[in-house]
Amino acid sequence: MFFSLSPLLYLILSILFFRFVWVITYPHPTALFVAGVFSFLQRRNRKIVFLRSSFRKNFVSVLPAMEILFFVGMLIASWAYSGVLLTMIQVGILFLQPDYFLPSLALVAAIAAMVSGSSWTTAGTLGVALIGVAEVISFPQTMAAGAIVSGCYFGDKLSPLSDTTNLASSLTHVPIWKHIKHMLRTTCISFGMAILGFYFLNLYVWDPNQVDHFTLDSGVLKSVSSFGVSWIKLIPVALVFGSSVFKMHIRISLLLGITSAVGFSGFELGIPIGIVETLIYGFDSHSGNQILDRFLSGGGVIAILPTEILILSAVWFGAVVEGYGYLNEILIQIKIWAKDRWDILLSTMGTSFLLNLVTADQYLSLVIPARAFRSLAEEKGIPEKDISRSLEDSGTITSPLIPWNSCGAFMSTSLGVSVIAFLPFVFFNLFHIILSVSLIFIAKNKTKSS
Structure with a gap:
């Protein structure tokens, strides 16, 4: 699991390095590119066909x-x-x-x-x-x-x-x-x-x-x-x-x-x-x-060109993470962990957020979790409307909070304010994430106590 999450670790460390140690004009595109390179190099099976296929799919998205x-x-x-x-x-x-x-x-x-x-x-x-x-x-x-x-x-x-x-x-x-x-x-x-x-x-x-x-x-x-x-x-x-x-x-x-x-x-x-x-x-x-x-x-x-370069860098990073199996390994581990209704709802939200991080596209953050957890939700008798709400509570809501996500990049470019700068003041999105997750944990604890 730690190996599967290593691309995100590389990304976080790269962002910190290029923002605070070696300060450059465009830290996020550079960090995404570097994190993608490290994630690519540490895989033994580096068949280009996997990378090409994943890059094409993410780019089209x-x-x-x-x-x-x-x-x-x-x-x-x-x-x-x-x-x-x-x-x-x-x-x-x-x-x-x-x-x-x-x-x-x-x-x-x-x-x-x-x-x-x-x-x-x-x-x-x-x-x-x-x-x-x-x-x-x-x-x-x-x-x-x-x-x-x-x-x-x-x-x-x-x-x-x-x-x-x-x-x-x-x-x-x-x-x-x-x-x-x-x-x-x-x-x-x-x-x-x-x-x-x-x-x-x-x-x-x-x-x-x-x-x-x-x-x-x-x-x-x-x-x-x-x-x-x-x-x-x-x-x-x-x-x-x-x-x-x-x-x-x-x-x-x-x-x-x-x-x-x-x-x-x-x-x-x-x-x-x-x-x-x-x-x-x-x-x-x-x-x-x-x-x-x-x-x-x-x-x-x-x-608009700097924003386009940022999105392309995110597509490269997402192609490596998805094409070489990192994302699939994480999803498998999440499915093993999800035991009850509340775990599945939390997993749906967590996966949506993860996909917003690695694929730079909010549509993929809705499509992939829906496919991954729909059958599992049916087995546990979870109402479909709960899954649809969970997708929106995370996939839609978190997309403008990530600088390299297409939504975050769009908001930043249109308004002329960086995502990092306006992030603390996006009260609706932040409050809604906290409320949604809290309600799931409260319901989970009530179920356990009963």
């Missing part, structure tokens, strides 16, 4: 995520170029009051994710603007990112349009509404606790008696307000979320957002000659205000 990331980069650049992003920030300033800023962010993101059925769409569009609002009113962006990610995953988890919700439901043969209803109780408790946590954190961070950031005396606010709100520029936002409601693929939604934003800029400025360069290299704002320019600049395909 994350390819849609990598593709969507490029669209998001172009979307952010086009929205900054056309003024859509500035308009969204202006609207946020009008409606989001600093006294309840963090709870409001979580609620707005939750509603948007529930409507669109996609945490990615919400973070890549609305989330970018909300982070901009946080910077304008001098709110810590790490906390704001935590609140946005919390809202995104609460809404995504309970949306009948969500791909992960539908996947967990179909894998366990549980009707979608039955699956959502079964998740409702614990998920709402966790989100309620998160909102309360954000409220108290907001009180700690924001003291209106000491300084009033939310006045037009602020240079940044003055610059933002001087442009005037152009409500018509919210049409690209409506197109993105509207197309999601009609179950259009996220690529189509993002493409609508890009083309409509480019259309607006062409309508106002004539033929947008520099738009192709902007979509590739990102938008460079020259408003005259350094802070405003900082969050209105960025996006583009080039800005």
